[in-house]
Amino acid sequence: MRILVRTSKLAIWARRLALFAAALILISAGLHYFGQITADVFEISLAIGTVCGALAFLIGIAAYVRLWFTGDRGWGPASVGFFLGLVCLAPAGMALTLSEIYPSTADVTTALVDPPQLVEARPNESEIDSETVLASFPNLITRIYQLPPETLFSLGQSLARANGWEILSSTPPTETSTGQLNALRHSLLGFENEIAFRVAPNPIGALIDLRAASLHPVYHDLGDNGRAIEAFLLALDDRVSTYIQNNMAQPVPDQLPVPQTELAPGEETDAQ
Incomplete structure (x- = not known):
C-alpha cells in the first residue's frame, strides 16, 4: 500500500506571502529612492509589505507545527516564509526602535x-x-x-x-x-x-x-x-x-644671528 505524502498548503502560502512582501518592499524602496513614486505611495506599499511579511512569518510557524505532526512535505517553503517574513519585518522593527531612541526632528x-x-x-x-x-x-x-x-x-x-x-x-x-x-x-x-x-x-x-x-x-x-x-x-x-x-597659524621665526661688530685696534687683545 502506497502512502500519499502531500505538500503542506500552509508552507506554500507562507512562501508566497514572503516572496510577495520582499518584492513589494524592495521595488517600492527603489522606486521611491529614484523619485518614481511619492512618499505616500511608498509608505502604503511599505505597510502592505510589512503586514504580508508578518503573515508569512506566522503562517511559517503554523506550517512547522503541522509538518511536525503530519509528516507532510514543505519544510523548505515553510523556512522561506518564516525567515524571509522575519526579514520583511526588520524595517518596521528598526523604525519602532529609532522612534523610542530619538525624538522627532521633523x-x-x-x-x-x-x-x-x-x-x-x-x-x-x-x-x-x-x-x-x-x-x-x-x-x-x-x-x-x-x-x-x-x-x-x-x-x-x-x-x-x-x-x-x-x-x-x-x-x-x-x-x-x-x-x-x-x-x-x-x-x-x-x-x-x-x-x-x-x-x-x-x-x-x-x-x-x-x-x-x-x-x-x-x-x-x-x-x-x-x-x-x-x-x-x-x-x-x-x-x-x-x-x-x-x-x-603663525610660523615661529628662526633665531636671528647675533650681529658682529668690528673691534677697534687693541680691543681684540683685551677681549682675549
Whole structure:
C-alpha cells in the first residue's frame, strides 16, 4: 500500500506571502529612492509589505507545527516564509526602535528664536520639545568661529556639496550682512529633507545656525534630520580646525644671528 505524502498548503502560502512582501518592499524602496513614486505611495506599499511579511512569518510557524505532526512535505517553503517574513519585518522593527531612541526632528534648528528660512519645505506643525532634542543631540547648538563670514560660508558650502546635497539657493555673506544656503538632502530610503544654514558676522568672527525640515509633513522622522545636521556640524568643526592650522597659524621665526661688530685696534687683545 502506497502512502500519499502531500505538500503542506500552509508552507506554500507562507512562501508566497514572503516572496510577495520582499518584492513589494524592495521595488517600492527603489522606486521611491529614484523619485518614481511619492512618499505616500511608498509608505502604503511599505505597510502592505510589512503586514504580508508578518503573515508569512506566522503562517511559517503554523506550517512547522503541522509538518511536525503530519509528516507532510514543505519544510523548505515553510523556512522561506518564516525567515524571509522575519526579514520583511526588520524595517518596521528598526523604525519602532529609532522612534523610542530619538525624538522627532521633523523640523529642528539650532536657532530657536529666529531659525533660518526654508525655501521648499513647509514648517512642521508638530510640537518638538527643544530640551528633549538637545538631550539626544547635544551638538545641535550655534557655532561661533574665529573666521571671516565669507570663509565660514565657503567651508559650509563645500561640505554640503561633498555630502551630495542639491543646492537650492546660495547667498554669500559679507563682513556686515548675513548669508544663507538652502539645500535638498535625500535620506537612505529616499525621503527628501531641506537643510538650511545661515552665516552671520560676529564680533570675534562668524556664527552659523542650521535648520533641517522634512519636505513633506511627517509625524516622526525617527531622528533623521537631527543626525544629519549634527554630523554636518561635527564635520564642519574638523574643517574649520584644519583650515586654521593650514592658513592662520603663525610660523615661529628662526633665531636671528647675533650681529658682529668690528673691534677697534687693541680691543681684540683685551677681549682675549
